[in-house]
Structure formats: structure tokens, C-alpha cells
Amino acid sequence: xxxxxxxxxxxxxxxxxxxxxxxxxxxxxxxxxxxxxxxxxxxxxxxxxxxxxxxxxxxxxxxxxxxxxxxxxxxxxxxxxxxxxxxxxxxxxxxxxxxxxxxxxxxxxxxxxxxxxxxxxxxxxxxxxxxxxxxxxxxxxxx
Amino acid sequence: xxxxxxxxxxxxxxxxxxxxxxxxxxxxxxxxxxxxxxxxxxxxxxxxxxxxxxxxxxxxxxxxxxxxxxxxxxxxxxxxxxxxxxxxxxxxxxxxxxxxxxxxxxxxxxxxxxxxxxxxxxxxxxxxxxxxxxxxxxxxxxxxxxxxxxxxxxxxxxxxxxxxxxxxxxxxxxxxxxxxxxxxxxxxxxxxxxxxxxxxxxxxxxxxxxxxxxxxxxxxxxxxxxxxxxxxxxxxxxxxxxxxxxxxxxxxxxxxxxxxxxxxxxxxxxxxxxxxxxxxxxxxxxxxxxxxxxxxxxxxxxxxxxxxxxxxxxxxxxxxxxxxxxxxxxxxxxxxxxxxxxxxxxxxxxxxxxxxxxxxxxxxxxxxxxxxxxxxxxxxxxxxxxxxxxxxxxxxxxxxxxxxxxxxxxxxxxxxxxxxxxxxxxxxxxxxxxxxxxxxxxxxxxxxxxxxxxxxxxxxxxxxxxxxxxxxxxxxxxxxxxxxxx
Numbered sequence: 001x002x003x004x005x006x007x008x009x010x011x012x013x014x015x016x017x018x019x020x021x022x023x024x025x026x027x028x029x030x031x032x033x034x035x036x037x038x039x040x041x042x043x044x045x046x047x048x049x050x051x052x053x054x055x056x057x058x059x060x061x062x063x064x065x066x067x068x069x070x071x072x073x074x075x076x077x078x079x080x081x082x083x084x085x086x087x088x089x090x091x092x093x094x095x096x097x098x099x100x101x102x103x104x105x106x107x108x109x110x111x112x113x114x115x116x117x118x119x120x121x122x123x124x125x126x127x128x129x130x131x132x133x134x135x136x137x138x139x140x141x142x143x
Numbered sequence: 144x145x146x147x148x149x150x151x152x153x154x155x156x157x158x159x160x161x162x163x164x165x166x167x168x169x170x171x172x173x174x175x176x177x178x179x180x181x182x183x184x185x186x187x188x189x190x191x192x193x194x195x196x197x198x199x200x201x202x203x204x205x206x207x208x209x210x211x212x213x214x215x216x217x218x219x220x221x222x223x224x225x226x227x228x229x230x231x232x233x234x235x236x237x238x239x240x241x242x243x244x245x246x247x248x249x250x251x252x253x254x255x256x257x258x259x260x261x262x263x264x265x266x267x268x269x270x271x272x273x274x275x276x277x278x279x280x281x282x283x284x285x286x287x288x289x290x291x292x293x294x295x296x297x298x299x300x301x302x303x304x305x306x307x308x309x310x311x312x313x314x315x316x317x318x319x320x321x322x323x324x325x326x327x328x329x330x331x332x333x334x335x336x337x338x339x340x341x342x343x344x345x346x347x348x349x350x351x352x353x354x355x356x357x358x359x360x361x362x363x364x365x366x367x368x369x370x371x372x373x374x375x376x377x378x379x380x381x382x383x384x385x386x387x388x389x390x391x392x393x394x395x396x397x398x399x400x401x402x403x404x405x406x407x408x409x410x411x412x413x414x415x416x417x418x419x420x421x422x423x424x425x426x427x428x429x430x431x432x433x434x435x436x437x438x439x440x441x442x443x444x445x446x447x448x449x450x451x452x453x454x455x456x457x458x459x460x461x462x463x464x465x466x467x468x469x470x471x472x473x474x475x476x477x478x479x480x481x482x483x484x485x486x487x488x489x490x491x492x493x494x495x496x497x498x499x500x501x502x503x504x505x506x507x508x509x510x511x512x513x514x515x516x517x518x519x520x521x522x523x524x525x526x527x528x529x530x531x532x533x534x535x536x537x538x539x540x541x542x543x544x545x546x547x548x549x550x551x552x553x554x555x556x557x558x559x560x561x562x563x564x565x566x567x568x569x570x571x572x573x574x575x576x577x578x579x580x581x582x583x584x585x586x587x588x589x590x591x592x593x594x595x596x597x598x599x600x601x602x603x604x605x606x607x608x609x610x611x612x613x614x615x616x617x618x619x620x621x622x623x624x625x626x627x628x629x
Binding site for chain 1: 283
């Protein structure tokens with residue numbers, strides 16, 4: 001799993017990639033979380049949360065998933081510093097569903113590592129696909 | 144979607160994207176030649192989300208009237224460009240999340256303290272510390288203004304008046320807020336429980352990123368009559384607050400994005416970019432979203448009312464003055480959709496005006512302005528950067544005719560945050576500004592680097608373009624003394 005930031009003057013464009021679609025989505029989530037919490041945080045001691053998302057296409061699923069990450073951390077009063085997508089599958093009705101696990105700490109426990117708040121994931125620049133045998137997932141975030 | 148957009152010069156400070164293809168109206172951008180050349184140069188670098196393409200895409204939306212406009216602080220956003228203005232016919236037009244943004248009614252509030260620059264300079268460090276401790280800021284920060292869900296509903300209906308009722312400010316403040324601090328037509332029932340749940344402790348918080356609280360002084364007056372009406376003179380101390388509807392607003396946008404996507408499909412609305420998904424203004428989906436936006440607008444009014452009052456408290460403690468002696472100059476949003484009366488083709492109509500990173504700028508004589516400002520026009524509060532300056536502008540009659548009574552909202556970004564993080568270090572920015580007499584206190588040094596003055600265009604150039612175009616007029620320039628960043 002890896003991620004990169006693409007040039008976007010106003011907000012932030014992120015792209016996760018990996019050998020599976022789950023890893024590409026995990027990379028996109030890590031890219032988003034990296035805007036809010038800078039540098040690595042040792043896992044294990046934080047609050048864990050199981051996340052789910054559902055949408056009619058893989059692209060819509062990416063936006064729904066990233067926005068679920070933002071909503072849940074807000075409701076829990078934490079900042080997630082890790083998020084791993086466990087499973088993405090299609091239902092019998094053709095919808096895409098996702099299960100993930102995230103870990104976070106209260107902002108006060110992350111002093112010195114705080115970045116900028118991501119307000120939402122948007123449909124701008126939204127693409128989920130395969131390139132050179134790897135999956136990628138990208139979109140523009142509102143900062 | 145990646146083809147270049149043609150841009151023709153239509154005046155010294157006005158450029159036009161001629162109507163072609165699916166465009167229903169031309170695009171118009173306020174810019175001088177260097178700014179226009181910057182926009183053109185950005186096209187091949189950001190083929191999917193450059194600002195000219197976004198102006199063109201907005202021009203293709205159903206029911207848009209006049210022009211797809213962009214102010215001089217234009218830069219790429221999502222769907223709409225930042226600095227974008229789109230006015231839509233209420234019968235044939237649409238409402239779109241992209242024209243409001245996720246930080247609904249993000250805006251600026253400016254207050255005037257009964258002090259002069261020398262008073263603040265004498266106790267600047269003490270005041271900076273008091274503001275840093277007294278105003279919750281930074282990502283994930285929470286305040287002492289705790290609400291339950293019933294109270295959230297009340298806030299979504301009452302706006303700034305709710306905060307006043309809870310002891311944050313006085314009733315006299317309300318006249319000096321756009322819409323009197325309360326959008327009629329807000330319906331809390333159309334705001335999700337999740338949005339309300341995220342806001343329980345977020346009222347009275349500044350946020351992060353480009354949000355700030357600055358203590359400034361007036362260093363130049365350009366329009367003595369308007370400045371006199373606004374009660375500001377050289378050396379006056381101004382407190383400026385830039386924040387919005389916080390998590391509730393973010394969640395409203397998030398909730399309605401898929402709903403409007405479904406609506407666009409239901410009503411057969413074609414959009415050139417998926418983020419521009421929209422619903423007819425008069426449809427059940429459109430009306431529901433608009434009432435939720437109005438609720439989020441009220442949330443932002445309530446938030447800025449609370450933050451402004453917290454700042455007043457800090458000044459009162461440091462200087463021993465009464466909080467009520469700090470007068471609200473004005474409060475105006477720059478991420479909104481609102482029904483307004485405008486003339487198009489010689490006919491006055493009600494339009495739904497989306498302003499995404501653009502400020503309402505109604506001229507002298509407009510209804511709804513405070514009585515004391517009616518002859519001068521509505522103050523427009525333009526935030527610059529922590530190292531340069533900010534401006535108070537006023538709208539003009541020409542701006543009302545040409546630009547739906549709109550103005551710039553800031554300098555506009557020049558560099559991406561990624562580029563700024565490569566080019567600057569937060570600690571160094573803080574040190575350099577301190578050497579120039581500006582105290583910056585920030586919860587995030589990474590964020591400070593990304594908000595470095597060099598990451599933004601020259602706000603003076605941007606404002607001069609708008610004045611040169613006759614759309615806005617300069618009233619006063621403000622220089623920072625203290626900047627609190629999230």
C-alpha cells in the first residue's frame with residue numbers, strides 16, 4: 001500500500017495505490033489522515049472503530065468511505081492515525097460494500113503532530129481503477 | 144474534460160470565456176494580465192481541476208443566468224472554482240453542493256476595539272497568550288459552549304441570536320451581521336442526527352487550516368466617507384475572525400452530495416463534473432437541501448458570534464475594558480447560497496446566488512443593510528495573509544449589475560499545500576514574522592507553513608483588480624499584529 005499527493009492549489013488531491021483494491025483504499029485513507037496527523041504514530045493504545053460504507057460504484061464507495069472516516073472520528077472525538085480496509089465486495093444487487101478498521105487518539109494526545117482539518121471528500125478528480133497491474137483510488141479533498 | 148479553455152480579454156480587468164458547446168452563459172473572470180496568464184498556465188498542469196475549466200463547467204449548469212463568474216482571488220476548488228459566483232433562475236435553475244462547499248457560511252467577522260495600535264503594542268505578548276488560551280482552535284478542538292440536540296435545533300433556527308441568548312454578545316450585534324445573523328427558512332429536520340452529533344461541542348471554536356483570529360490595526364484609509372460610516376480610522380484596532388459552520392456544515396455537505404447525485408439522475412440533469420451534481424431549486428430534493436444549507440448558515444453565524452465574544456472577553460481581561468465596548472463592525476459569509484433580487488437583461492428577478500469563496504458586496508442603498516451603513520454600502524471583509532494585510536471593501540452599483548453584488552474573499556492561494564510544505568517551515572515563518580512585529584501563535588507548525596504568506600497571491604493586487612474593474616471599492620487596509628492559527 002502506498003499513497004501520494006497530487007498538485008491541487010486550492011485543496012488536496014490524494015491517490016492511494018496497491019496490489020488490491022482494499023490496499024488502494026487504505027492508501028487513500030492514510031493520505032487523508034496524514035493531512036490531519038503528521039508523522040507516524042505508534043498504534044495499539046488508541047481507540048479502535050469498525051467502519052462500514054456502501055455505494056453503487058467503486059468511485060462512490062471511495063468518497064462514502066473517506067467521509068465515513070471523517071464523520072466517525074468527529075463523533076468519537078478522536079483523530080484517526082491509522083485506517084485499514086479489510087474487505088471490499090459486491091452484493092447480489094451489484095452494490096459495493098466496504099469494511100475497515102481505524103484507530104485514533106484524542107487531539108490532545110497528538111499535540112505537535114496536528115495538521116489541517118479535512119472537511120470532506122469530494123467527487124472531483126474521482127477515479128478508482130487499475131494501472132500497471134496495481135489498483136489506484138483518488139479524489140480531491142476539501143480542506 | 145481535459146481540453147483547454149479559451150480566455151479572451153474583455154477589459155483591462157475583465158476576461159471572458161466565450162459561450163461554446165454546452166455552455167448556457169459565458170464565463171467572466173476579474174483579473175489583470177498576470178493573473179490571467181497564471182490561470183492559463185495552470186491548465187496543462189491540472190487538467191481535471193483547473194479553475195478555468197471549473198468556471199466553464201459551472202456555465203453549463205441548467206438555469207444559470209448572466210455569467211459564470213469568478214472574482215480575482217480565483218483558484219481551483221471542487222466543482223466550482225474558489226472565487227466562483229453562479230446565480231440561478233428559481234424556475235429553471237439548480238442548487239448544488241459544489242456552489243456552497245462543505246464549510247457552509249464560512250466567513251469573516253470584524254470587531255473594533257476602543258483602543259489604538261499603541262495600546263495593543265504595549266501588551267501584545269500578553270494579549271496573544273490570552274487569545275491563544277481563550278479561543279479554542281486547532282483540528283478536533285472543542286469548546287465550553289456545550290449543547291444538547293434540542294439546543295442544536297434551536298441554534299439552527301435562531302443563528303447568532305441563539306449565541307446572544309446564551310450570553311455570547313449582545314442584541315446590538317445582530318444588526319451588523321449579514322441577514323441579521325439569522326437565515327429564515329432553515330429547517331433542522333433536514334439536518335441529520337450525525338451532523339448535530341458532531342456539533343455538540345464545536346460552537347465557539349475556530350477550526351484549523353486557513354481559519355484564523357487576527358488582531359490588526361488600520362494603516363490606510365482609502366474612502367474616508369465609508370470609513371467614517373463604519374467607524375474606523377487610522378490606528379484603530381480591529382479583531383478579525385475567519386471561521387464557519389464547523390463539523391455540522393461539513394456533514395450537511397457530505398449528507399447531501401449523494402442525495403443530489405440521485406436527484407440529478409432522477410431529473411435527467413447532465414453535469415460536466417460529478418461534483419456539480421444538483422437538484423432543481425423547486426424540487427423536493429432542492430428545497431430540502433436549501434433548508435439544510437440555511438440551517439448550516441445559522442450554525443456559522445452562531446459560531447462566529449461565540450468566537451467573537453470569547454475574543455472580547457480576552458481583550459476585556461487584558462485591557463480592563465468592558466466587553467460591550469468592543470463593537471461589531473460586520474460579519475459576512477463567503478460560502479453560501481441565498482435568494483436575492485437582481486436585474487438580468489433589464490428584468491429584476493429572484494435568483495439563487497451561489498458564492499463559493501466569494502463575498503456578498505451590496506452597494507449603498509441596498510435593503511437589509513444596517514441603518515448606519517445604508518449610505519456607504521455593506522462592508523466586505525477580505526482576509527489577506529498573516530504577514531501582509533487585509534482589507535475592508537465596499538460593493539458598488541456596477542458590481543451589483545455585473546457581478547450579482549459580489550466581491551473577493553481573500554488573496555487566493557498561489558501554491559498548493561504540498562508545495563508550501565516543501566518551501567516553508569512553520570517555526571521559521573513564526574520567527575520571521577516576529578522579527579517584523581507580528582506574533583503568530585499556532586496549534587500546528589505544519590499548518591503554519593502551509594499558510595505561509597508566500598503561499599498566497601498578493602492580496603493588494605487582487606483587491607486592486609476588483610477596484611479597477613469598478614466592482615468593489617477599497618475603504619481601509621488592515622495590518623496584522625497578532626495571528627492565532629488553528
